[in-house]
Amino acid sequence: MPYTEATIRLLSPEGKPVETADNERFRQVIDTLSEERLQDFHRHMVAIRAFDVEAANLQRQGQMALWVPSMGQEAAQVGSAFAARPQDHIFPSYREHVVARIRGVDIMRIIEMMRGLSHGGWDPADHGNFHLYTLVIGSQALHATGYAMGIGLDGACGTGDPERDVAVLVYFGDGATSQGDVSEALVFAASYQTPQVFFVQNNQWAISVPVSTQSRVPLYRRGDGFGIPGTQVDGNDVLAAYAVSLLALDEARNGDGPRLIEAVTYRVGAHTTSDDPTKYRTADEHNTWLARDPIQRYEAFLRDRGASDAYFEEVRSEAADLAADTRRRTLALGTPKLDAIFDHVYSEPHSGLEAQRAWLKQYEAQMEAGA
Amino acid sequence: MTTQHTAAQQSTGAEPATSAQAAAESGLQEAAAQAIASSQPAASGPAASGAASPRTGIQQLPMSKAINLGLHRAMADDDRVLMMGEDIGTLGGVFRVTEGLKRDFGGKRVLDTPLAESGIVGTAIGLAMRGYRPVCEIQFDGFVFPGFDQITSQLAKLTYRHGGAQSFPIVIRIPYGGHIGAVEHHQESPEAYFAHTAGLRVVSPATPNEAYWMIQDAIASDDPVVFMEPKSRYWQKAPVDFDERSAPMHRSQVVREGADATLVGHGAMVSMMLQAAEIAEQEGTSLEVVDLRSLSPIDYAPLLESVRKTGRLIVCQEAPGNVSVGSEVAATIAEQAFYSLEAPVLRVSGFDTPFPPAKLESLYLPDADRILEAVDRALAY
Ligand SMILES: Cc1ncc(C[n+]2csc(CCOP(=O)(O)OP(=O)(O)O)c2C)c(N)n1
Ligand SMILES: [Mg+2]
Numbered sequence: 001m002p003y004t005e006a007t008i009r010l011l012s013p014e015g016k017p018v019e020t021a022d023n024e025r026f027r028q029v030i031d032t033l034s035e036e037r038l039q040d041f042h043r044h045m046v047a048i049r050a051f052d053v054e055a056a057n058l059q060r061q062g063q064m065a066l067w068v069p070s071m072g073q074e075a076a077q078v079g080s081a082f083a084a085r086p087q088d089h090i091f092p093s094y095r096e097h098v099v100a101r102i103r104g105v106d107i108m109r110i111i112e113m114m115r116g117l118s119h120g121g122w123d124p125a126d127h128g129n130f131h132l133y134t135l136v137i138g139s140q141a142l143h144a145t146g147y148a149m150g151i152g153l154d155g156a157c158g159t160g161d162p163e164r165d166v167a168v169l170v171y172f173g174d175g176a177t178s179q180g181d182v183s184e185a186l187v188f189a190a191s192y193q194t195p196q197v198f199f200v201q202n203n204q205w206a207i208s209v210p211v212s213t214q215s216r217v218p219l220y221r222r223g224d225g226f227g228i229p230g231t232q233v234d235g236n237d238v239l240a241a242y243a244v245s246l247l248a249l250d251e252a253r254n255g256d257g258p259r260l261i262e263a264v265t266y267r268v269g270a271h272t273t274s275d276d277p278t279k280y281r282t283a284d285e286h287n288t289w290l291a292r293d294p295i296q297r298y299e300a301f302l303r304d305r306g307a308s309d310a311y312f313e314e315v316r317s318e319a320a321d322l323a324a325d326t327r328r329r330t331l332a333l334g335t336p337k338l339d340a341i342f343d344h345v346y347s348e349p350h351s352g353l354e355a356q357r358a359w360l361k362q363y364e365a366q367m368e369a370g371a
Numbered sequence: 372m373t374t375q376h377t378a379a380q381q382s383t384g385a386e387p388a389t390s391a392q393a394a395a396e397s398g399l400q401e402a403a404a405q406a407i408a409s410s411q412p413a414a415s416g417p418a419a420s421g422a423a424s425p426r427t428g429i430q431q432l433p434m435s436k437a438i439n440l441g442l443h444r445a446m447a448d449d450d451r452v453l454m455m456g457e458d459i460g461t462l463g464g465v466f467r468v469t470e471g472l473k474r475d476f477g478g479k480r481v482l483d484t485p486l487a488e489s490g491i492v493g494t495a496i497g498l499a500m501r502g503y504r505p506v507c508e509i510q511f512d513g514f515v516f517p518g519f520d521q522i523t524s525q526l527a528k529l530t531y532r533h534g535g536a537q538s539f540p541i542v543i544r545i546p547y548g549g550h551i552g553a554v555e556h557h558q559e560s561p562e563a564y565f566a567h568t569a570g571l572r573v574v575s576p577a578t579p580n581e582a583y584w585m586i587q588d589a590i591a592s593d594d595p596v597v598f599m600e601p602k603s604r605y606w607q608k609a610p611v612d613f614d615e616r617s618a619p620m621h622r623s624q625v626v627r628e629g630a631d632a633t634l635v636g637h638g639a640m641v642s643m644m645l646q647a648a649e650i651a652e653q654e655g656t657s658l659e660v661v662d663l664r665s666l667s668p669i670d671y672a673p674l675l676e677s678v679r680k681t682g683r684l685i686v687c688q689e690a691p692g693n694v695s696v697g698s699e700v701a702a703t704i705a706e707q708a709f710y711s712l713e714a715p716v717l718r719v720s721g722f723d724t725p726f727p728p729a730k731l732e733s734l735y736l737p738d739a740d741r742i743l744e745a746v747d748r749a750l751a752y
């Protein structure tokens with residue numbers, strides 16, 4: 001059982017409100033939300049799942065080298081993403097497609113990466129402060145911490161003005177917690193009391209390796225020895241993920257220092273489309289987690305609050321539109337211009353590289369003439 | 372020892388979580404003590420001995436399987452040989468190169484490690500001090516760098532620092548290179564960093580047969596060996612001769628004879644050079660092809676002999692050309708065969724850029740045309 005006595009949960013797997021003394025301050029956060037915001041959570045979860053399924057289809061049809069499914073982790077991602085303020089900075093790993101979308105990144109940019117057209121290529125400043133995906137496990141934890149150190153140096157947190165104070169939210173997986181970079185990030189964050197939240201999506205697996213190989217204690221306690229308070233949240237409960245993230249980010253923004261959140265969730269799909277999970281995990285386990293589906297849980301909750309069939313139909317059709325749009329736009333993607341391989345290797349001209357660019361140009365012309 | 376193996380297998384089979392656990396609990400130390408004290412190979416459990424009976428004859432196999440069988444044989448021959456890496460046990464590695472090894476040798480000898488390359492290499496060093504011969508898998512070329520410090524600052528120097536009192540028989544296996552259309556960090560050729568580092572031996576097989584024998588040589592070496600596996604060549608079948616050893620891993624060899632110019636390279640580039648030689652032949656040019664096989668040390672004798680015959684050399688590699696293995700080969704041939712050369716030594720390499728997005732890789736990676744263009748230039752002198 002990955003949950004502990006400390007797990008914060010606001011909705012039961014059946015979508016019923018859970019009221020305990022421990023979750024009271026988190027319930028208060030939810031009580032402030034408008035009906036529209038509650039629906040936003042739902043719309044995004046449903047939309048990204050449709051997108052995710054379609055992207056995997058497109059991959060199978062040869063439109064992408066690889067797809068990285070996020071199915072099952074929608075609540076952890078949507079809840080935490082909505083908890084961030086516009087001025088906050090987000091450092092993702094590579095599975096946070098919906099976080100990108102919520103921050104205003106066109107999710108075609110992610111399709112383009114997986115299709116082999118780019119390595120990212122967006123400027124976070126114009127894209128909701130959503131930084132590039134990082135495929136080298138754990139590296140981004142240090143970048144996030146450095147960014148947060150800069151915020152501290154600038155006096156851009158802890159002023160008491162939540163509209164201006166800035167925090168950093170960094171995502172990584174259970175497997176990533178074993179990397180030295182992540183431990184070093186925790187050390188630096190504690191040392192400099194950075195305004196940041198480490199958000200661990202514990203989806204139980206690092207490809208074929210179970211979380212028990214990475215940690216003998218629940219990951220929310222990983223921060224303890226570093227002096228970073230940790231909270232474990234039911235990552236399939238979008239309300240809990242939102243509330244826990246919101247309070248942690250508020251504390252960070254307020255200058256109270258770094259926080260760590262472990263969102264207990266499950267990677268329902270394969271690690272990537274190249275992976276075959278039947279080699280290492282059981283159908284029983286998979287089914288147990290399907291029964292904890294974050295979208296079903298939240299839909300039950302919304303229904304109990306009076307959401308109509310028409311509403312659900314509208315959300316479903318929006319999601320279908322996103323999927324169809326994704327297919328259409330993927331099929332229309334062009335090829336990159338040839339000498340793009342030389343662009344932006346450096347910020348300033350580099351003589352060696354310019355010579356190679358010129359050589360390739362001449363070579364291609366020669367080949368064309370010969371052909 | 373037999374029962375221990377069985378126990379490890381059962382616990383790890385039933386509960387994938389426990390491979391590291393089994394290693395810790397059932398006592399690597401105890402196993403080490405036994406292994407060191409006993410001259411009897413310990414890997415004599417029924418599964419181990421059954422699967423270990425060496426194959427004979429010649430079989431058509433892909434390189435991934437050939438390496439798998441080489442690893443299997445090395446584990447069967449020497450119970451101090453361990454496998455370590457991410458996803459190598461239950462899953463058998465993302466390329467399935469270690470498939471079945473955990474089943475046959477147990478979770479104590481095939482470690483699904485925590486996700487940390489520095490951890491993998493650093494603990495392999497400690498295990499080597501304890502008498503083990505770890506074989507570490509790095510999942511992809513671009514993920515070796517978190518372990519770079521342990522490889523270059525520690526592993527490479529430890530024999531030297533011990534004044535030879537201890538040796539470090541560790542193999543670092545790295546699937547490397549492009550042509551598979553993968554995302555960032557999955558197609559790089561970082562061999563120059565390792566060839567540049569004194570204390571490391573670096574080899575790269577080009578065919579399944581070479582791979583089968585060279586991996587066993589690498590494991591048998593008392594020095595650290597960086598074993599670069601050309602992953603675009605994992606799947607093509609070719610004959611593996613289980614009876615006759617290939618040349619020792621540090622030998623280079625002529626793989627196609629020719630008269631007009633010599634092509635030299637390693638790994639996946641060898642099949643590309645052979646393809647180029649095939650095309651050239653149809654156009655009336657005879658190219659000799661040399662497979663370097665070993666990048667540190669480099670066996671120059673066959674290459675010098677070839678260049679003395681053809682008078683022209685084109686060095687081919689996927690890696691960026693700047694300060695590369697190819698640069699070293701070119702410089703050495705210019706030094707040692709100057710009077711035999713009828714044209715400057717030319718290099719055909721990846722460009723000096725990060726590995727580009729996959730849709731551009733065919734432009735980035737040297738292909739037969741790029742090689743032949745260089746051949747034309749060399750012949751024009
Ligand atoms: C440094 C490094 N080593 C290995 C890999 C290969 N790899 C990609 S994802 C992955 C597992 C990551 O697990 P986790 O951190 O739990 O994230 P998840 O994929 O489950 O979201 C591994 C080993 C990598 N990308 N980077
Ligand atoms: Mg994980």
